[in-house]
Amino acid sequence: MHKYMLEWVMFVVMLLLPLSGYAQSSDSEADVAFFEPSLRVGILTNQPSVQISANANYDLVDTGAGKKLASFRAGDRITIGMQDGVLVINGAAITAKGIDVVVKKDDALYYIEQLVQVNKRRYRGDLSIHRTAGKAGLTVVNTLPVEQYLYGVIKNEISPEWPLEAVKAQAVAARTYAMANYNKHKADGFDVCSTTDCQVYGGRESEAPRSLEAVDATRGLVLLYNGKLITAYFHSSSGGYTENSENVWLTSLPYLRGVADFDQNCPAFKWEKKLTISEFNQAISKAGYNIGSLQAIELSPLGNPPVTSTDRGVSGRVKTVRLLGASGSVQVSGTKMRSMLDLKSALFDINLTATVPKTVLPAYSPNTHFINGNPTDFIMVTGFGWGHGVGLSQWGAKAMAEKDQPGNTEYFKEILKHYYQGVQIKKAYL
Ligand SMILES: [Zn+2]
Numbered sequence: 001m002h003k004y005m006l007e008w009v010m011f012v013v014m015l016l017l018p019l020s021g022y023a024q025s026s027d028s029e030a031d032v033a034f035f036e037p038s039l040r041v042g043i044l045t046n047q048p049s050v051q052i053s054a055n056a057n058y059d060l061v062d063t064g065a066g067k068k069l070a071s072f073r074a075g076d077r078i079t080i081g082m083q084d085g086v087l088v089i090n091g092a093a094i095t096a097k098g099i100d101v102v103v104k105k106d107d108a109l110y111y112i113e114q115l116v117q118v119n120k121r122r123y124r125g126d127l128s129i130h131r132t133a134g135k136a137g138l139t140v141v142n143t144l145p146v147e148q149y150l151y152g153v154i155k156n157e158i159s160p161e162w163p164l165e166a167v168k169a170q171a172v173a174a175r176t177y178a179m180a181n182y183n184k185h186k187a188d189g190f191d192v193c194s195t196t197d198c199q200v201y202g203g204r205e206s207e208a209p210r211s212l213e214a215v216d217a218t219r220g221l222v223l224l225y226n227g228k229l230i231t232a233y234f235h236s237s238s239g240g241y242t243e244n245s246e247n248v249w250l251t252s253l254p255y256l257r258g259v260a261d262f263d264q265n266c267p268a269f270k271w272e273k274k275l276t277i278s279e280f281n282q283a284i285s286k287a288g289y290n291i292g293s294l295q296a297i298e299l300s301p302l303g304n305p306p307v308t309s310t311d312r313g314v315s316g317r318v319k320t321v322r323l324l325g326a327s328g329s330v331q332v333s334g335t336k337m338r339s340m341l342d343l344k345s346a347l348f349d350i351n352l353t354a355t356v357p358k359t360v361l362p363a364y365s366p367n368t369h370f371i372n373g374n375p376t377d378f379i380m381v382t383g384f385g386w387g388h389g390v391g392l393s394q395w396g397a398k399a400m401a402e403k404d405q406p407g408n409t410e411y412f413k414e415i416l417k418h419y420y421q422g423v424q425i426k427k428a429y430l
Helices: 003-016 107-111 146-151 164-180 209-217 277-286 334-341 394-402 411-419
Strands: 022-024 031-033 038-047 049-054 058-062 068-072 078-083 086-089 092-094 098-103 116-118 121-123 126-131 138-145 221-225 270-276 294-298 320-325 328-333 348-352 368-370 378-384 424-427
Touching: 038 049, 038 146, 049 098, 049 126, 049 138, 078 138, 086 098, 116 126, 116 138, 138 146, 146 164, 146 209, 164 209, 164 221, 164 394, 164 411, 270 277, 277 294, 277 334, 277 378, 320 334, 328 334, 394 411, 411 424
Parallel strands: none
Antiparallel strands: 022 031, 038 138, 049 078, 049 116, 058 068, 058 098, 078 086, 086 092, 098 126, 116 121, 126 138, 221 424, 270 378, 294 320, 294 368, 320 328, 348 378
């Protein structure tokens, strides 16, 4: 559609809309926003300098004053840096609060994909550069419509070559995460960052045709519980059963309940990690626990889910482990043990090579594993799954989608409703 025709159609549609800017959807429960929102993505922070370019002519504009600072031609590569607290463009100091990279949109360019480039990566949307809060370097923000942001996210979170219904389920979860995290990094001048802290976003270089297909097929769809956007956690593989949120992060969310998973084909479904007693002791002291050399570990044996032991969650994930040392003891959370020992998940069992008569420490529970101090002994950790185990399991979604009837293009909703209990799936915008 030609640009002016598109604008004319938008104008007519706007006249037909209620003044609120919202259109009542056919489903009376939800209002659907007419316009797709934009998202500010922090793609780099605290950089001494960045290289900028665009595939069309572009201006640099002072963010605060709106004044044009410089003009460049398509393909010109420039360097923006910070030197002694002053912004510099190609080595020349300027006085500006920040710099917007404004690509000149003319009729000729309307027919090509307009991209900006930062260092070696290309991005859709707009760019702005400002001083990193409290640091000496620069922050680069890529502002673009949510759907185009998702184009650059999906491939980093799930293989786009997996069954499309699984990729679509991931797209809805990723969109919900983005929509629920506006202003997460407000203090740094953007909404979401581009790392695993939020969702890994790589711009145009991270796009794949099937990612775009999954995003387009679910355009605007988000997950709600009682009318509010949910916290759409996802992970690689739960190890057979997902976990209640409060058993991992202490916050109980009604839609994040443990359910049966179908992730048995994940390569990390079952794993083992062998640690010597001295490696285990090093991990304990590195974590700051001064309990002396390890004498025993108290943890109930892992049974089949739903698990009811008080030290484990419903999936069997470790909630707490007791480590007993020569000069003290400490109770450690499963999440802490996972990071201390660098485990794929907190769903694990502990086995020792040495068996020590229970009479050595008779006061302890039958769940206690004793260590006899032989330096050649080791502790075998046997575990299941990869990740925190809360919400959508990607390997489980894949297995569900593989069993789906061919041509059922609504099956992603079944996947989402399994891993997020009691949710509604609605369009947030048209
Ligand atoms: Zn973040």
